[in-house]
Amino acid sequence: MAFIINVNLPQQSYEIVIGGQGTAPQVAMLPEEAAQRAIAQGAQALLIAPESIDQLGEMMSNLKLGKKVLLVSNPTIFKHYGERVLTSLEAAGFEVVNCNLSAGERYKTLNSVQKIYDTALLNRIERSSTMVALGGGVIGDMTGFAAATWLRGINFVQVPTSLLAMVDAAIGGKTGVNHPQGKNLIGAFHQPRLVFIDPEVLKTLPVREFRAGMAEVIKYGVIWDAELFAQMEASKRLDQLRYVKAELIESILTRSCQAKADVVGKDEKEAGLRAILNYGHTIGHAVESLTGYRVVNHGEAVAIGMVAAGQIAVKLGMWQKEEAERQDALIQKAGLPTKLPDGVDIEAIIEALQVDKKVQAGKVRFVLPTQIGVVTVTDQVPSDTIRQVLQEMSFKV
Numbered sequence: 001m002a003f004i005i006n007v008n009l010p011q012q013s014y015e016i017v018i019g020g021q022g023t024a025p026q027v028a029m030l031p032e033e034a035a036q037r038a039i040a041q042g043a044q045a046l047l048i049a050p051e052s053i054d055q056l057g058e059m060m061s062n063l064k065l066g067k068k069v070l071l072v073s074n075p076t077i078f079k080h081y082g083e084r085v086l087t088s089l090e091a092a093g094f095e096v097v098n099c100n101l102s103a104g105e106r107y108k109t110l111n112s113v114q115k116i117y118d119t120a121l122l123n124r125i126e127r128s129s130t131m132v133a134l135g136g137g138v139i140g141d142m143t144g145f146a147a148a149t150w151l152r153g154i155n156f157v158q159v160p161t162s163l164l165a166m167v168d169a170a171i172g173g174k175t176g177v178n179h180p181q182g183k184n185l186i187g188a189f190h191q192p193r194l195v196f197i198d199p200e201v202l203k204t205l206p207v208r209e210f211r212a213g214m215a216e217v218i219k220y221g222v223i224w225d226a227e228l229f230a231q232m233e234a235s236k237r238l239d240q241l242r243y244v245k246a247e248l249i250e251s252i253l254t255r256s257c258q259a260k261a262d263v264v265g266k267d268e269k270e271a272g273l274r275a276i277l278n279y280g281h282t283i284g285h286a287v288e289s290l291t292g293y294r295v296v297n298h299g300e301a302v303a304i305g306m307v308a309a310g311q312i313a314v315k316l317g318m319w320q321k322e323e324a325e326r327q328d329a330l331i332q333k334a335g336l337p338t339k340l341p342d343g344v345d346i347e348a349i350i351e352a353l354q355v356d357k358k359v360q361a362g363k364v365r366f367v368l369p370t371q372i373g374v375v376t377v378t379d380q381v382p383s384d385t386i387r388q389v390l391q392e393m394s395f396k397v
């Protein structure tokens with residue numbers, strides 16, 4: 001069985017199909033053949049059943065793409081799944097070239113994208129060709145940016161392999177790279193033709209990366225889906241895939257993708273609502289970039305940012321302390337940090353907030369919760385409140 005989620009965008013709607021057993025609210029459940037039919041009829045994005053990675057080529061052939069495919073991955077992920085994906089694409093008649101980039105956020109740079117362009121040039125990747133991202137959010141963001149810019153835009157398919165990329169990065173069409181001075185400062189909106197999720201690949205995802213993905217899932221609980229939040233609260237553990245019940249994993253995937261699809265469908269280019277997806281990211285990004293993308297990963301930084309935003313909301317009288325504590329307890333249950341990493345300078349964080357993409361007219365915008373499942377966006381946060389919260393979150397106090 002498979003799930004379909006509609007992503008309604010003004011110019012390009014698409015559907016997401018998620019494989020799994022049972023039903024999830026708001027998500028239509030389809031037998032696999034119906035999912036195939038949906039694709040054949042022009043559904044643009046698909047998440048499909050466990051062990052489905054071998055069907056990628058078949059699914060892509062329904063999209064009527066050109067013959068050439070540039071498969072972008074990193075050596076670790078390629079070792080696990082590269083051959084299977086190559087075999088599947090070639091069996092479906094695609095001519096595939098592969099470009100593996102160094103793994104890690106610190107390689108999410110224009111230099112790495114240049115390697116994709118070089119491979120594209122060498123192998124004559126054309127307007128009708130497709131770039132396929134096989135990897136986590138780093139590979140997805142860079143491949144999407146290369147696809148958005150190569151020959152002014154070619155087809156793009158996401159095969160997310162990390163939990164974070166499955167529930168967040170692969171959906172919604174934001175692509176880009178980091179500038180040495182700030183995260184994701186260079187980028188473009190470019191929607192994938194297909195998002196293809198095989199939940200089985202999570203089995204090889206390192207535990208720390210699974211936890212990082214849980215940070216974004218907790219984010220959806222706080223900003224959008226109180227029921228998802230409650231389901232996670234009811235789970236004994238959230239810190240490792242093998243301790244989380246299959247039904248909860250299914251709910252995590254479907255509800256998170258639904259939340260992202262709902263928000264992006266209402267506001268593709270972040271004119272307003274989409275900004276709520278940045279919950280926890282304002283301070284999170286500053287922490288990530290100040291530690292050189294080496295100390296905390298993206299999800300851990302978001303966890304720290306959510307704790308900070310929650311505390312700011314409490315101090316401003318916008319959120320009940322008890323609810324903030326419930327959020328922090330969930331973050332801890334997922335094995336994520338709630339304190340600032342050692343040695344991060346609080347004033348440097350406050351300064352770094354100024355180069356964040358979310359600054360408007362010189363004012364830093366914060367997404368702050370008002371109740372679990374509901375947030376608001378404000379630029380009325382005094383620096384002193386930020387400072388105080390960060391001091392309380394520092395190990396030195």
Ligand SMILES: NC(=O)c1ccc[n+]([C@@H]2O[C@H](COP(=O)([O-])OP(=O)(O)OC[C@H]3O[C@@H](n4cnc5c(N)ncnc54)[C@H](O)[C@@H]3O)[C@@H](O)[C@H]2O)c1
Nearest residue numbers: 103136137138161162164165168169174201204205209298
């Ligand atoms: N475009 C968006 O809307 C959006 C949204 C959220 C995050 N992001 C971006 O996503 C990035 C973070 O993504 P991430 O957390 O996936 O990190 P990542 O891409 O660095 O992947 C994390 C690590 O897990 C490994 N890995 C991934 N899948 C694996 C698997 N199945 N088996 C074994 N190893 C596996 C990777 O090789 C990597 O070392 C950040 O750059 C962030 O800015 C983008």
